Amino acid sequence: MIRFENVGLRYGMGPEVLRDLSFEIKPQSFQFLTGPSGAGKTSLMRLLFLSLTPTRGLIKAFGKDTSALKTSQIPALRRRIGIVFQDFRLLDHLTTYENVALPLRVVGQEESQYRSDVVELLKWVGLGERMHVLPPVLSGGEKQRAAIARALITRPELLLADEPTGNVDPPLARRLLRLFIELNRLGTSVVIATHDLALMEQVDARRMELGEGRLVIHD
Ligand SMILES: Nc1ncnc2c1ncn2[C@@H]1O[C@H](COP(=O)(O)OP(=O)(O)OP(=O)(O)O)[C@@H](O)[C@H]1O
Incomplete structure (x- = not known):
């Protein structure tokens, strides 16, 4: 549903914060995105939400090469994605x-x-x-x-949640996790960015681990 090929991202003239990312978010899949603070989780979520453009590489979303899209075509694709921001908004x-x-x-x-x-x-x-x-x-x-x-x-066909359990106590975090699992069971792909190890240990799900700009995937 969303595919990255050799994607790189830098902010302005700064260093590359994400390097050579190649992976796919498959329909009806469930994955955690993890890595230390500053590793680039939020940046990667923004790329997935099509609110940032990569500085190199290819992002295909719902079968479309996003670099070939007109700005006016982006909202329709984005409507197929739900996002929970770290600061709620x-x-x-x-x-x-x-x-x-x-x-x-x-x-x-x-x-x-x-x-x-x-x-x-x-x-x-x-x-x-x-x-x-x-x-x-x-x-x-x-x-x-x-x-x-x-x-x-x-x-949405894809739900992106950035630290969705960051502000809640462990029992509520478990409840929210059950909600995401239920949603996934009903057909939505889910990506949860978190560094909450206790949360990740509760589900046997794919882990996408960012470190020093690179991504390692544990299926
Ligand atoms: N708008 C921006 N302009 C310049 N640099 C940025 C911007 N947003 C993020 N960065 C830099 O990109 C790197 C990755 O940041 P990002 O917020 O994606 O990491 P993160 O893994 O989500 O961190 P955290 O877990 O603390 O939320 C950091 O070095 C950060 O300083």
């Missing part, structure tokens, strides 16, 4: 419900079409009682689940 002036509904509003859906889906998903992530409050009053773990719900509401 919820809009503070919208309720939890409105934040989660936003990706559907953006594509022109009417509230009558999506209301029950949004409510159901919020209940599924355990935010049924919190849907009418604004993000500033949510706890870290609640914000995280709201960001996850927002990423999932469009039923």
